[in-house]
Amino acid sequence: MSGPGTTPASSPRYVLTLETTCDETAAAVVIDVPEVISSVVASQDALHERFGGVVPEIASRAHVERILPVIDEALAKAEVSLEDLSAIAVAHTPGLAGSLLVGLVAAKSLALALDIPLIAVDHLQAHVYAGRLAARRDIYPCVGLVVSGGHTSLFRCDSPLDFVHLGSTIDDAAGEAFDKVASMLSLSYPGGPSIERAARNGDGSRYAFPRSFIDDETRLDFSFSGLKTAVRYQLVGPGHADFAELELDEQQVADLAASFQEAVVDCLVAKASLALKQAGLNTLCVGGGVAANGRLRERLADEAMQSGFELIFPPMSLCTDNAAMGAIAIERLGRGETASLELDVRPGLVREPTAPTGG
């Protein structure tokens, strides 16, 4: 394999990567340095801001309509043709079954037609790999924190492809809490950027919101549902109320946003630090859409300075869902781990039942 500074013995291997785990339809062309040659994301946030500040189009139809133009654009930007490709990679887990299927079927069709290998990508491993791409060097072993609208999880990452799950949210994901609290405050979707913006002029200590599990050193889990409910009580008290009819002054919104954001960030910083300590590791890599939050970046940078660990954040464009991070496929290709055309989607939430409780 060629690397920077060496003369490649042969031309690089091009891999097309596809990502359709949830809302975004994305494709990228990467080479085995690894390096990203082109990356295209058809995001639906801006197009589909709808009632209540929510609801991008989630139907698989949207992916079906977008996947081929997105692939064409990724190839065109990279100035390669289908015949130049050495492999097709696709994120097949976790996500929404119907959405995952669109990417998988497209990838399988291309692999079959071009007679090149198919490579399976784990979306969460790819989010951490975005940090590897940004760092342009090996970052493993590290602790990976993936924090987005759909996930809030900590992993011990022994290598790009070997993850041990350390903890997760037990109810809402952090990004989901941002979206829902933004909706309560009549702020725009997506909630991450709008809360962050509102919080800039706010007092993060004005409201004492709960920080679940923060003092419990025995677990690396998160819970943001109670925090969401606490914001609700602060706003309307018990009883049914229409948030849209609330009259809040700007300072109140700013203080609520800042206090909420501070509570989320406190939990993420505390558990990431605890995970590093417990795993005996010195590198933290953060991925996922919430990793774009400026306050989280600031607070983790402070913590890294104080505790002396190395902090890796991908650039914003690699935090939210994208196919460039599918460059992790290069690692699988290197290991010779190609997938068969029998590869199926794994939405990721079907697991074996435990013995029933209750009766």
Place this chain on the structure above:
Amino acid sequence: MTEWTFLAADEQDTERLGAGLARALPAGSVVGLDGPLGAGKTRLVQGLATTLGARREDVVSPTFVVIHEYAAEKPVYHFDAYRIADDDEFLELGPDEYFASPGITLVEWAERVERCLPRERLAVRVEVADTTSRRFTLTAFGPGYQSVLDSLAADLDGRST
């Protein structure tokens, strides 16, 4: 009966109601859940699904991915229509296949997709009574669900108001 009210004093009570539903609902049931953000809809599903043997850590909010499936005694399908824009978008997810399956299907934010739900179903409305207590109003649509409410009320007797 066609309507039954359960007053949950705290989250443990909400989970007890979920456990009661797990015992009372036959395979193939469909339950719609409505109530404001933070009312405890997901908590109710956690009580139901874990009683059927799903792992507690697996039962989390499906807002982002829209559908979660939990392997259990009877499979549990956990929908969340919070991000669904219209009926078409919901129907594209193939909900009828879930409704017709021998599992238990729960739909959070059901009123957003009401016209897509089976006529016969159980509707659960959650109201926030005070900071910890919740009022659950269960309405049966169809005779099958009326007997579900009868057995549920007998099972959780003494907790109802």
